[in-house]
Amino acid sequence: MMLKPYFAFAKKSFLKRSAYRFNHLMSIFNTCLQIFIFWGIYKALYGDRTEVDGITMSMVTTNFILSMGLSAVFYVDDYFLPSKIWDGSIANELLRPVSFKGKMIAENLGNAAFNFVFQFVPALLICVWTIGMKPPASPQMFVLFLVSAILGYGVLWSISFAVQMTAFWLVNIWSLTTIKTVFINVLSGSMIPLWFMPEWMRGVLQFTPFSSIYFTPVQIYLGQLSLQEICFQYLVQILWIIVIYFVGNLLWIKGQKKLVVQGG
Amino acid sequence: MKCDTFYLIGMYTKTIMKSWFQYKIDAVLRSLAVFLREATGIIVIYFTLLKFDTLNGWNLYEMLFLFSFLFVTYGILILFFTGLRDFGDTVRNGNFDRFILRPRGLLFQIIFINADWFAAIGHGCLGIALFIISAGKVGVEWNVISIFYAIVTIVGGVFIQGAIFLFLATLNIYLLETDSLKEIFYWNMRKFAGYPISIFHKGIQMIMIYIVPFAFVNYFPVQFLLRKADMAQYPSLFMYMTPLVGAGMYLLAYGFWRLSLKYYKSSGN
Numbered sequence: 177m178m179l180k181p182y183f184a185f186a187k188k189s190f191l192k193r194s195a196y197r198f199n200h201l202m203s204i205f206n207t208c209l210q211i212f213i214f215w216g217i218y219k220a221l222y223g224d225r226t227e228v229d230g231i232t233m234s235m236v237t238t239n240f241i242l243s244m245g246l247s248a249v250f251y252v253d254d255y256f257l258p259s260k261i262w263d264g265s266i267a268n269e270l271l272r273p274v275s276f277k278g279k280m281i282a283e284n285l286g287n288a289a290f291n292f293v294f295q296f297v298p299a300l301l302i303c304v305w306t307i308g309m310k311p312p313a314s315p316q317m318f319v320l321f322l323v324s325a326i327l328g329y330g331v332l333w334s335i336s337f338a339v340q341m342t343a344f345w346l347v348n349i350w351s352l353t354t355i356k357t358v359f360i361n362v363l364s365g366s367m368i369p370l371w372f373m374p375e376w377m378r379g380v381l382q383f384t385p386f387s388s389i390y391f392t393p394v395q396i397y398l399g400q401l402s403l404q405e406i407c408f409q410y411l412v413q414i415l416w417i418i419v420i421y422f423v424g425n426l427l428w429i430k431g432q433k434k435l436v437v438q439g440g
Numbered sequence: 441m442k443c444d445t446f447y448l449i450g451m452y453t454k455t456i457m458k459s460w461f462q463y464k465i466d467a468v469l470r471s472l473a474v475f476l477r478e479a480t481g482i483i484v485i486y487f488t489l490l491k492f493d494t495l496n497g498w499n500l501y502e503m504l505f506l507f508s509f510l511f512v513t514y515g516i517l518i519l520f521f522t523g524l525r526d527f528g529d530t531v532r533n534g535n536f537d538r539f540i541l542r543p544r545g546l547l548f549q550i551i552f553i554n555a556d557w558f559a560a561i562g563h564g565c566l567g568i569a570l571f572i573i574s575a576g577k578v579g580v581e582w583n584v585i586s587i588f589y590a591i592v593t594i595v596g597g598v599f600i601q602g603a604i605f606l607f608l609a610t611l612n613i614y615l616l617e618t619d620s621l622k623e624i625f626y627w628n629m630r631k632f633a634g635y636p637i638s639i640f641h642k643g644i645q646m647i648m649i650y651i652v653p654f655a656f657v658n659y660f661p662v663q664f665l666l667r668k669a670d671m672a673q674y675p676s677l678f679m680y681m682t683p684l685v686g687a688g689m690y691l692l693a694y695g696f697w698r699l700s701l702k703y704y705k706s707s708g709n
């Protein structure tokens with residue numbers, strides 16, 4: 177497979193983002209603010225206690241900084257396909273000699289790279305400087321954390337991919353993507369550290385893909401998992417990517433046959 | 441006031457309803473999505489307090505009560521102020537010029553020509569649900585005074601947020617792009633407003649009281665009804681000031697609006 181055109185797509189979307197400087201300053205500000213709000217809440221919740229259930233305040237802070245920081249990096253354009261169905265440009269896209277899904281991944285990755293350099297890194301520095309966070313458990317764990325974070329992005333991307341495919345049948349998928357985002361926000365651990373979820377809820381969450389998006393990488397970063405557990409979690413993440421992508425791909429194949437473009 | 445004003449309001453509302461509910465299933469889904477999106481913060485606080493019991497002395501029901509004021513006021517607000525919330529687009533695409541040419545008050549048209557019913561239903565239902573769930577359990581003695589107080593402060597809270605929208609909308613006359621300002625001064629400050637402001641940094645408290653006074657929309661009114669311990673650090677006068685702050689801010693914003701209209705130049709087309 178020729179990768180060159182996909183690099184070009186990724187580069188293009190990276191450069192496109194650099195044009196809107198004020199917007200991305202705002203995004204850094206928003207990410208930090210979100211972290212500060214939850215940090216403030218947990219500081220009040222902890223009060224004088226140094227730990228709750230063996231979880232220290234600095235672990236909670238690290239969880240918020242990493243998971244909200246990663247959610248700023250993990251860019252997925254939920255309207256990549258829907259917007260092309262609305263304006264009819266999907267017809268041209270399908271005629272191109274490059275894979276549509278490949279282009280979709282490439283453009284999202286270009287954005288994610290931009291977010292990593294210009295949002296995650298500045299937000300991380302601001303947060304480390306103001307509220308502080310734990311260093312990784314060990315250099316080895318840090319590398320394993322990176323691998324798991326990339327897999328986490330894969331899970332998030334495939335969820336969005338599958339949801340977008342419903343655009344072949346639904347005219348307006350705003351409601352669906354919004355509901356999807358709610359599920360991810362509540363259940364992935366970025367707003368409630370999953371350590372503090374009730375036992376039954378953690379049981380339910382084991383059977384959903386949400387905790388493998390941010391919480392698995394965070395746990396690895398903090399050194400909470402043994403090597404064996406890490407391997408198992410990697411498998412879980414990969415399994416989710418495959419299953420969800422497969423469902424999305426099924427819809428993609430069916431949708432193309434059903435596609436009706438209303439004029440151009 | 442011209443005699444057909446109410447007829448006009450009726451017609452506008454009817455048209456809005458018709459267009460919003462053109463696709464019925466979509467309308468239901470959209471309202472549900474807004475409802476769930478706004479409930480995110482509440483689901484989060486629910487699970488958090490299952491574990492921690494109280495946040496700075498506030499228990500779950502008291503927190504829900506605090507949230508309910510925020511959502512009820514927004515649900516009412518958005519029926520009237522959608523036009524001001526989205527005023528930037530109206531100016532940019534030149535529709536505002538059309539408003540100017542019509543023989544009716546500008547603010548009248550902006551207010552009644554658009555209403556975000558999904559947001560109103562989503563936020564409003566959530567607010568009412570929270571209020572019903574929590575009102576009986578937070579130990580408020582519901583009598584004539586407390587009910588009157590609740591109604592007056594809700595109206596005041598609507599006007600405070602309406603004034604912020606009106607002020608930001610007016611800025612569109614000078615600057616073409618104010619969405620970022622709205623993001624900073626309205627939406628971001630609102631994120632703090634669901635929690636007792638006493639848990640945050642002093643600087644943020646100052647902003648919430650004196651600059652973007654969300655504290656008067658829900659925190660101080662709820663304090664009047666609940667009298668939590670953390671009220672001790674603020675003057676007790678604050679608990680009575682919501683209607684005053686609302687009226688004052690709205691008058692100021694309205695004055696700014698009237699003054700600025702003289703300087704309006706079309707964005708061109």
